[in-house]
Amino acid sequence: MITIRKPDDFHVHARNSYLLTRVWPHTAKVFGRALVMPNTDPLILNSEDAKRYYHQIVTVDDSCEPLMTLYLTNNTTPNMIGEAFRAGVIAGKVYPVGVTTGSDKGVRNFNAMKPVFEAMEELGMVICFHGELPGVNVIEAEKAFLDILHGIATEHPQTKIVLEHVTTADAVDFVIDHHNVAATITAHHLVMTVDDWAGRPHNFCKPVAKFERDRARLLEAAGGGHKFFLGSDSAPHPTSHKEAPVCAAGCYTAPVLLPLLTQIFMDEFGTEVALEQFASVRGAEWYGLPLNEGEVTLVEDPWEVPNCYDGIVPFMAGETINWKVES
Amino acid sequence: MITIRKPDDFHVHARNSYLLTRVWPHTAKVFGRALVMPNTDPLILNSEDAKRYYHQIVTVDDSCEPLMTLYLTNNTTPNMIGEAFRAGVIAGKVYPVGVTTGSDKGVRNFNAMKPVFEAMEELGMVICFHGELPGVNVIEAEKAFLDILHGIATEHPQTKIVLEHVTTADAVDFVIDHHNVAATITAHHLVMTVDDWAGRPHNFCKPVAKFERDRARLLEAAGGGHKFFLGSDSAPHPTSHKEAPVCAAGCYTAPVLLPLLTQIFMDEFGTEVALEQFASVRGAEWYGLPLNEGEVTLVEDPWEVPNCYDGIVPFMAGETINWKVES
Numbered sequence: 200m201i202t203i204r205k206p207d208d209f210h211v212h213a214r215n216s217y218l219l220t221r222v223w224p225h226t227a228k229v230f231g232r233a234l235v236m237p238n239t240d241p242l243i244l245n246s247e248d249a250k251r252y253y254h255q256i257v258t259v260d261d262s263c264e265p266l267m268t269l270y271l272t273n274n275t276t277p278n279m280i281g282e283a284f285r286a287g288v289i290a291g292k293v294y295p296v297g298v299t300t301g302s303d304k305g306v307r308n309f310n311a312m313k314p315v316f317e318a319m320e321e322l323g324m325v326i327c328f329h330g331e332l333p334g335v336n337v338i339e340a341e342k343a344f345l346d347i348l349h350g351i352a353t354e355h356p357q358t359k360i361v362l363e364h365v366t367t368a369d370a371v372d373f374v375i376d377h378h379n380v381a382a383t384i385t386a387h388h389l390v391m392t393v394d395d396w397a398g399r400p401h402n403f404c405k406p407v408a409k410f411e412r413d414r415a416r417l418l419e420a421a422g423g424g425h426k427f428f429l430g431s432d433s434a435p436h437p438t439s440h441k442e443a444p445v446c447a448a449g450c451y452t453a454p455v456l457l458p459l460l461t462q463i464f465m466d467e468f469g470t471e472v473a474l475e476q477f478a479s480v481r482g483a484e485w486y487g488l489p490l491n492e493g494e495v496t497l498v499e500d501p502w503e504v505p506n507c508y509d510g511i512v513p514f515m516a517g518e519t520i521n522w523k524v525e526s
Numbered sequence: 527m528i529t530i531r532k533p534d535d536f537h538v539h540a541r542n543s544y545l546l547t548r549v550w551p552h553t554a555k556v557f558g559r560a561l562v563m564p565n566t567d568p569l570i571l572n573s574e575d576a577k578r579y580y581h582q583i584v585t586v587d588d589s590c591e592p593l594m595t596l597y598l599t600n601n602t603t604p605n606m607i608g609e610a611f612r613a614g615v616i617a618g619k620v621y622p623v624g625v626t627t628g629s630d631k632g633v634r635n636f637n638a639m640k641p642v643f644e645a646m647e648e649l650g651m652v653i654c655f656h657g658e659l660p661g662v663n664v665i666e667a668e669k670a671f672l673d674i675l676h677g678i679a680t681e682h683p684q685t686k687i688v689l690e691h692v693t694t695a696d697a698v699d700f701v702i703d704h705h706n707v708a709a710t711i712t713a714h715h716l717v718m719t720v721d722d723w724a725g726r727p728h729n730f731c732k733p734v735a736k737f738e739r740d741r742a743r744l745l746e747a748a749g750g751g752h753k754f755f756l757g758s759d760s761a762p763h764p765t766s767h768k769e770a771p772v773c774a775a776g777c778y779t780a781p782v783l784l785p786l787l788t789q790i791f792m793d794e795f796g797t798e799v800a801l802e803q804f805a806s807v808r809g810a811e812w813y814g815l816p817l818n819e820g821e822v823t824l825v826e827d828p829w830e831v832p833n834c835y836d837g838i839v840p841f842m843a844g845e846t847i848n849w850k851v852e853s
Contacts, residue, residue, distance in 0.1 A: 336737060337724045338665065397664045397723075398730045398773035407724060410663060442769045444839070446725035512771070 200498045200525075201471040205231040205491035206457065206478035210327075210363055210383045210430025212236050212449065213256055213265065220259050221509040222435045225453035227263035229524055231491035232483075234327075234430070237270035237292055238301030244270055245279050246286035253287070266486075268292045268327065272304055273311055277318035289486060290325040290361070291315070298331040298340065299405040300434070300448055305329075309347055316351065320358040325486060326351075327361045330370065330406070337407045338393070342369045352377045359485065364388065364432045366406045368416035375425055381485045383430025384421050384477075386459050387450045387514055389414065400446040401512050404434065422464065422473040428482035431456050435511045452514040455504055459515065461497045461522040496525040527825045527852075528798040532558040532818035533784065533805035537654075537690055537710045537757025539563050539776065540583055540592065547586050548836040549762045552780035554590035556851055558818035559810075561654075561757070564597035564619055565628030571597055572606050573613035580614070593813075595619050595654065599631055600638055604645035616813060617652040617688070618642070625658040625667065626732040627761070627775055632656075636674055643678065647685040652813060653678075654688045657697065657733070664734045665720070669696045679704045686812065691715065691759045693733045695743035702752055708812045710757025711748050711804075713786050714777045714841055716741065727773040728839050731761065749791065749800040755809035758783050762838045779841040782831055786842065788824045788849040823852040 211233040213223050226233050235256065237243030243252055249267040256265045269275070269283045271291045280291070293312070294305030306312060319326055328348060331340035352360055362374060362382040374382045391408035408414070420427045433456065434449025441447055452459065457478070464474035483490050500523050504515045538560040540550050553560050562583065564570030570579050576594040583592045596602070596610045598618045607618065620639070621632030633639060646653055657675060658667035679687055689701060689709040701709045718735035735741070747754045760783065761776025768774055779786065784805070791801035810817050827850050831842045 336719060336721050338720055338737075392663060393665055394663050397734060398727065398775060399771065400725065400727065400769075400773070401771055403725045410665075442727075442771065444726065444728055444769065444843075446727070448725060516771075 200496060201461065201465070202494050202496045203471050203475040204479040205493040205495055206429065207232040207482050207491065208429055208431050208433070208456070209234045209361070209482040209486070210236065210385070210432045211453070212432070212434040214435060215239050215252070215255060218435060219255060221511065222433070222451070222453055223256060223259050225508070226433070227260035229457050229495060230263050231493065232264040232266050232488070234266040234268060234290065237268045238294060240301065242270045242301065242304060243268065244272070244275075246282040246288065249283060249288050250286050266290070270294070270304070271306060271312065271315060273306060273308055275315050277314050280315055280318040280322065280324065284322045284324055288324070290327050291319055292327045292329070294329045295331060295333050295344070297333045298329060302329065309351065313354070316355050316358060320355050323359070323487065325359045325361055327363050330362045330365070337405070338409065341365070341367050341406050345369060345373045348373070348380070349377070352380050355379075361485070363430060364406060365417065366409050367413045371416050371420045371427075374427065381426035381428065383432075383482075384417055384427050385430065385432045385450070386452050386456055386463065389418050389421060389463050390459075400441040400443070401514070401516065402450060403446050403448055404432065404450045405448040418463070418467055421477050422468050426481065426485060427477065428485065429460070429478045430482070437510055438507070438512050441512065450514045451511050454508050454513045455515055455520060457495065457524055458497065458520045458522040462520055465522070497522045498525050527823060528788065528792070529821050529823045530798050530802040531806040532820040532822055533756065534558055534809050534818065535560040535756055535758050535760070535783070536688070536809040536813070537561055537563065537712070537759045538780070539759070539761040541762060542566050542579070542582060545762060546582060548838065549760070549778070549780055550583060550586045552835075553760070554587035556784050556822060557590050558820065559591040559593050559815070561593040561595060561617065564595045565621060567628065569597045569628065569631060570595065571599065571602075573609040573615065576610060576615050577613050593617070597621070597631070598633060598639065598642060600633060600635055602642050604641050607642055607645040607649065607651065611649045611651055615651070617654050618646055619654045619656070621656045622658060622660050622671070624660045626656060629656065636678065640681070643682050643685060647682050650686070650814070652686045652688055654690050657689045657692070664732070665736065668692070668694050668733050672696060672700045675700070675707070676704070679707050682706075688812070690757055691733060692744065693736050694740045698743050698747045698754075701754070708753035708755065710759075710809075711744055711754050712757065712759045712777070713779050713783055713790065716745050716748060716790050727768040727770070728841070728843065729777060730773050730775055731759065731777045732775040745790070745794055748804050749795050753808065753812060754804065755812065756787070756805045757809070764837055765834070765839050768839065777841045778838050781835050781840045782842055782847060784822065784851055785824065785847045785849040789847055792849070824849045825852050
């Protein structure tokens with residue numbers, strides 16, 4: 200049995216309408232706060248969208264605080280940033296055009312974002328990046344994006360940047376080398392490589408999992424003292440959108456997230472200290488938020504992950520996880 | 527309109543029973559001969575299996591001559607090789623254990639194959655290799671296998687070896703550098719990269735398509751004067767085995783093969799000369815077979831590939847191909 204401070208998930212796809220009611224309770228049950236992504240349908244483009252979405256989420260379950268984000272586009276203005284900030288939005292998310300689900304309206308021209316980034320810098324809002332360069336293949340797109348991010352990070356040295364769901368040793372090195380860049384790491388990228396998603400639609404996500412050398416480096420980073428913290432990127436899709444000619448990208452980890460992380464960290468580091476830093480401390484510190492008050496206890500008690508939750512196949516469906524959250 | 531000598535396909539999965547009757551006619555309609563792979567269920571392990579399988583195939587359609595192969599294992603003996611040779615088998619196929627469909631009974635110990643390879647060398651039988659090293663990730667497995675193949679090729683300098691369905695620039699260079707190694711190239715590896723099979727089960731095959739730099743090198747090799755020739759690796763699977771949690775590996779190119787190749791070669795080289803060398807000449811020469819007598823004519827006449835042939839989704843389903851075989 201282990202007990203850690205109540206954790207936060209700094210990257211969740213909470214979806215909306217039907218899916219929201221099905222998936223949000225899995226996150227709400229365990230996490231104190233969750234940064235919800237704005238690439239919903241419709242997109243969260245301004246303060247009004249964010250307020251409406253916040254209300255939808257807490258109506259389903261208010262036991263977890265949704266932390267709101269704005270979907271940044273080349274039409275976003277500094278004024279919209281100010282309004283969003285006053286409405287409680289804490290971060291803006293940059294999706295380069297075409298790199299993942301809901302990125303069609305994303306950023307085409309990074310230079311043109313300068314006034315928006317400056318407004319965010321001034322207000323202390325975090326800029327989150329989906330770090331893949333459009334037009335580059337799925338294996339090399341993250342590394343190729345680092346050049347662009349280097350330019351932005353050095354041009355806005357006071358801005359807090361988060362490189363989301365890093366998947367490569369190159370990205371880990373980049374984050375360590377840039378004082379104003381942190382990174383989220385997902386649970387699934389701590390256990391998967393390219394072999395796990397090749398021909399396995401439920402393990403297919405963007406950015407794709409890379410090589411064993413990358414996975415090992417991510418795990419080292421997650422357990423180390425640097426600016427890496429949990430962002431699950433839990434991304435539910437109906438089975439009909441996964442087992443299909445064109446598979447939706449995303450792993451639905453919310454139902455297994457903390458048990459899986461506990462297994463990974465206990466197996467690798469043999470103590471819950473690193474897990475707590477990764478899941479409950481470093482993210483809040485980067486965002487300038489107080490640490491959560493409560494605690495969560497996990498017990499070592501193997502269980503088999505169900506094949507389906509409400510029509511959605513979870514990550515590790517049918518496999519055994521050795522830890523569970525004590526209810 | 528172009529006319530070429532009747533082509534051969536030196537790598538086809540003809541399947542058996544129900545599937546055989548559905549897929550073999552697509553190959554038989556166009557090709558003079560086809561080297562049929564032995565990783566059927568049950569496997570083609572000896573001369574009796576090969577004779578029975580040959581009979582099954584020509585019973586379905588004898589307008590194309592099936593060229594028979596033996597599935598080599600660590601239980602294959604030189605005596606079995608001799609019997610197979612006398613039964614008309616022209617090649618043996620090596621599947622390293624675990625690398626693709628039907629490879630569970632494949633070769634674990636390459637050194638132990640020496641007596642078998644020597645028997646084949648003596649009889650002039652071709653050794654075909656699925657060139658991926660077990661335990662290496664899908665992106666790097668082919669390159670990693672080249673070391674093993676180098677040892678075999680240099681130890682048996684008189685043996686004709688075919689490295690099947692090459693996917694990397696490294697493999698192309700390897701073939702050019704080894705006088706007794708040739709290679710087949712599929713149609714789908716001439717048009718796909720990793721981005722085409724990531725999250726697209728019908729494009730997922732083994733070895734997986736690699737990078738644009740590899741694709742370009744394969745196309746250059748296919749159109750060049752070296753030892754590269756057509757082996758389609760057409761590998762049909764029912765849709766239920768493709769759009770599934772674990773996707774069967776293989777692209778079903780047989781229904782579109784020669785039209786697609788014609789499009790690729792005419793677009794790239796502007797003449798049918800290179801296509802004829804690739805599809806109708808170099809393979810037969812490597813195997814020491816006479817060239818086919820007849821001809822095939824293709825006309826430029828765009829058509830949309832059906833979404834399904836008898837419950838099997840073909841390669842390029844729903845897309846347009848600009849050439850068709852004149853009936």
